[in-house]
Amino acid sequence: MRTDSGQIFRLEDYRESDYLIPEVELTFLLDPQETLVRARLIVERRENVAAVTALELDGDGLNLSSLAIDGTPATGTAFEATPDRLIIARPPSAKRFTLDIETRLQPSRNKALMGLYVSSDVFCTQCEAEGFRRITYFLDRPDILSVYTVRIEADKKAAPLLLSNGNPVESGKLDGGRHFAVWHDPHPKPSYLFALVAGDLGVVSDSFTTASGRKVALGVYVEHGNETRAAYAMDALKRSMRWDEERFGREYDLDVFNLVAVSDFNMGAMENKGLNIFNDKYVLADADTATDLDFANIEAIIGHEYFHNWTGNRITCRDWFQLCLKEGLTVFRDHEFSADQRSRPVKRIAEVRGLRAHQFPEDQGPLAHPVRPRRYREINNFYTATVYEKGSEVVRMIRTILGEDAFRAGMDLYFERHDGQAVTIEDFIKAFEDASDRDLAQFALWYHQAGTPHVAISSRYDAGEKSFTIEIEQSVPPTPSESRKRLMHIPLAFGLVGADGQDMAFDAVEGAVVEDGVIHVRKRHHSVRFTGVPARPVLSINRGFSAPITLSGETSTDDRLFLARHDSDPFSRWQSLNTLFTEALLSATRTVRGGDEPLFASELVGAAVSLAANDALEPAFRALALTLPGEPDVAREIGANIDPDAIHTARIALLKAIAREGRATFDALYAGLHDNAPFMPDAAGAGRRALRNVLLEYLALADENPAPAKRQFDAADNMTDRAAALTVLANHFGETQEARAALSAFEARYADDPLVLDKWFQIQASVPAPETVALMRSLMEHPHFSITNPNRVRALIGTFAMGNQRAFHSADGSGYRLVADTVLALEAHNPQVAARLATAFRSWRSLETGRRDEARRVLSDIAKHENLSRDLADIVERTLA
Structure with missing residues (x-):
């Protein structure tokens, strides 16, 4: 564990290393108690660097056994070694020289799960962002690209499987029941992409033939007995490989691609070149143990890590400030993949809901930072929703601004120009500017400026002149360390919807650039006038969530209801109803705080019921439309002096109002959606189950009766329906015999399945x-709870802190x-997981006085603890600032 050094890393301080390491040879003599690592580094001095320049290599808690320079053992005066640094004050004067470094590790004691560690008797590595320095001394930074050759030796009985990056070169037996394997990766890569896995695992094997006709051997490695639950992961991998060829022209470049699932992992997965390592929850799935959401996540995350092969591996980041260059870009690619595999409108709504739930609060709180941060103390703390999800939205906006063809041309130029390089955001933007002949300088502020832009909209129609005018005003609220904001380039997709539900044509437009249904907002204020508009339209704005902004305006309830029923853009149709729900909940929360019973407009309740019955809409869309804004969504809209109890009471009241009004309709729909066919994890089946399970909650609340949920729980033949029924019972009928019986039955059935028990x-x-x-206190004493397993901690404590607003804010x-x-x-x-959990406090200042004081007191107590890690100290100090 690294204690806080107080050092701040700044983008403007970046400079090239004086040295390169073009070749690395690693030998691992694996033993869980003490592993010997021999590293041979071929070091090159850059041109025009003086021979007297010291070479400083990074370490993290290392134990140096020996060091040789150009084959000669180094003496104590030739170097200075600490657990965190190896300094050679006067390296050889030759431009190229060799370092042989021997370190000793204790993998079985590595509970931080960074570097080399043991998970369920399997040796595993995690090196992003700075884990390689826990294995050997190195220039552990992403702009040092090396060709790796790796030899692994281990006990053959304990570890029959020996994997690393690249292609297999050689293998054989050794004395004493040991064996070895040699791997070579011909593609230069940064140290954070190094990977090793050794142990006894089962495998699902297959192959993939690339567009150019090369055959690639595929392997998905899992714990023995889980092979049948890896079939969907293999299918998702093959679909990812084909999709990347077809959509982006990217072909795989090695002879093998291996994917390994482990049970102890700090992240979702890791894109190591040719050897992706996954948290097993994003690999293992079947109908009895995985929900539809699990299947969708497996598909998306396998796609994400595979797509990194080009956007992250073949082209990597010059420095960690450019993290969004691989993560935001690859999230955009995996979103597009999932949209093509499933329902594009439904996928887009889900993306936006996630962005608003996780990234908007980040932008509005003490942890706000640009998509490309300018400074950090601990890089692990910048694997954030801003870098990933907002980073994806920025790439999406580039496509919206340029159009599909110019966007693809820019991506092709980016791949052609920078293959094999470590690059910057400026390199990425320049490729699109050169491919499209467009100036994106103002747009690039999306990378450099923190905060969620706000756009205020008003409109008026002049019947005499047959003109429609939109007034647009943009602003960006201040964020920590950044009070003055510059004006953004905001692409607003729009439509002028006529009485027949179709978009109306117009003759001309004045006041802003309008291209292909997009208003390009570049100034603080635009007055956009459309002429030749025959009748008053209803404005549909920010269609498809074309820009990640907040909106306010003067749209009437009638206009929102009209758009909810008729807008041709599915996202805007959902958004209109969701906004009406949000406004109703805000009003109801104020009513509850005033001590009165909330009432809801019959038009809103009726719109929800009629939308549910509209079988012209796909079931998955109807399920999302009927899902009320979450309690954190309402809190975000309130913004200050938040009372979570009042929000909860208001939301339950609206649920019950819709449930009572729609009782007969929902009952008929629920019955009609029952499917006797075998479970299939496809989009159509998932959509039907999603709608059915949303309706289940309404039906249970209509009569305040747990019986419907208990019947579904008992009859369920798949985890989606079983978990949904158990959730309704636990959330609304927790003190009943039905809920207690269901929880006990679920625990007994899945006691030996850690991933399913996480759901419990x-x-x-x-x-x-x-x-x-x-x-929660009692569950933390449960025999199956383990604070050393990140999945279990996230399932219990993470869910409570991040997803249970009312209880967390008691x-x-x-x-x-x-x-x-x-x-x-x-x-x-495990300071990395601790720091991520601490981000749950990020919105404490927006609470009402009593809760705010309690949260401040707890944060201050954490801050007072001695020897906090850099990870946790960084989060707590920024949250309190």
């Missing part, structure tokens, strides 16, 4: 009741203290 913990952690804090502060205790317990062995 997660469902209970999400129960929106003050009593959940006490339940008025007495008990929820805060529970999470703080866990953060400090985690800090002792």
Whole structure:
């Protein structure tokens, strides 16, 4: 664990290293208690660098056994070695020389899960962002690209499988029951992409023939007995490979592609060249143990890591400030993949809901930072929704601005120009400018400026002149360390919807550049006038969520209801109804805080019921439309003096109002959606189940009766329906015999399946009741809870802190203290997970006074602890600032 050094890394301080390491040879003599690592580094001095320049290599808790320079053992005066640094003050004067470094590791004691560690008796590595320095001393930075040759030696019985990056070169037996394998990766890569896996695993094997006719051997490695649950992952991998060829012209470039699932992993997955390592929750799935969301996530994340082969591996980041260049870009690619595999409108709505739930609060709080940060203390803390999800939205806007053809030309030029390089955001933007002959300088502010832009809209129609005018005003709120903002280039997709539901034509437009249904907002204020508009239209704006902004305007309830029923853009149709729900919940929350019973307009309740019955709309879309904004969504709109109890009461009241009005309609729909066919994890089946399970909650609340949910739980033949029914029982009928029986049955059935048992913990952690804090304490004493397993911690504590607004924000502060205790317990062995959990406090200033004081007190107590890691100290200090 690295304690806080206080060092701040700044983008403007970047400079090239004086040295390169073009070749690396690694030998691992694996043993769980003590592993010997021999590293031979071919070091080159850059041109015009003086021979007297010292060579400083990074380490992290290393134990140096020996060092040789050009084959000669180094003496104590030739170098200075600490666990975190190896300094050779006077390297050889030759331009090229060799370092032989021997270190000793203790993989079985590595609970931080960075570097080389053991998970369920399997040796595994995680080197992004700075884990390679926990293996050997190195220039551990992404602009040092090396060709790796790796020899692995291990006990053959304990570790029959020996994997690393690249292609297999050689293997054989050794004395004493040991064996070896040699791997060579011909593609230069940064050290964060190094990977090793050794152990006893089962495999699902297949092959893929590329567009040019090369045959690639594929392997998905899992714990023995889980092979049948890896079939969907293999299918998703093959579909990803074909899609990347067809959509982006990117072909795979090695003879093998291996994917390994491990049970102890800090992240979702890692894109190491040719050897992707996955958290097993994003590989293993079948109907009995995985929900439709699990299947969709497996598809998306396998696609994401595979797509990194070009956007991250073949072209990598010059420095960690450019992290969005691989992550935001690759998220955009995996979103497009999933949209093509499933329903594009439904996928887009899900993306936006996630962005608003996770990235918007980040932009609005103390942890706000640009898509490309300008400074950091701990890079692990910048694997954020801003870098990933907002980074994806920025790439999407480039496509919106340029159009599909010019965007593809820009991507092709980027691949052609920078293959094999470590590059910057400026290189990326320049490729699109050169390919399209467009100036993107103002647009590039999306990378450099923090905060969510706000756009205010008003409109008027002049019947005499047959003109329609839109007034547009943009602003960007201040964020920490950045109070003055520059004007953005915001692409607003729009439509002028006529009475027949079709977009109306117009003769001309004045006041802004309008291209292909997009208004290009570049100034603080635009007055955009459309002429030749025969009747008053209803404005549909920011269609498809063309820009990640917040909107305000004067749209009437009638116009929103009209768009919810008729807009040709599915996203805007959903957005209109969702906005009406949000406004109703905001009003109801104020009513509840005033001590009165909330009432809801019959037009809104009726619109929800009629939309549910509209079988012209796909079921997955109807399921999303009927899903009310979450309690955090309402809190975000309130913005200050938030009372989570009042929000919860208001949301339950609206759920019940819709449930009572739609009782007969929902009952008939629910029955009609029952499917006797075998479970299939396809989009159509998932959509039907999604709608059916949304309706289940309404039906249970209509009569305040747990029986419908208990019947579904007992009869379910798949995890999607079973988990949905258990969630309804736990959330709304937790004290009933039906809920207790279902929870006990679920636990007994899946006691030996860690991934499914995570769902059991997660469902209970999400129960929106003050009593959940006490339940959490008891669940943390459960025999199957382990604070050293990141999946289990995320399922229980992460769900509670990030997803259970009411219980986490218990008025007495008990929820805060529970999470703080866990953060400090985690800090002792896995500071990375501890720091991510601590981000749950990011919105504490927006709470009402009592909760705000409790949260501040808990954060201050964490900050006072001695020897906090860099990871946790960074989050807590920025949150309190």
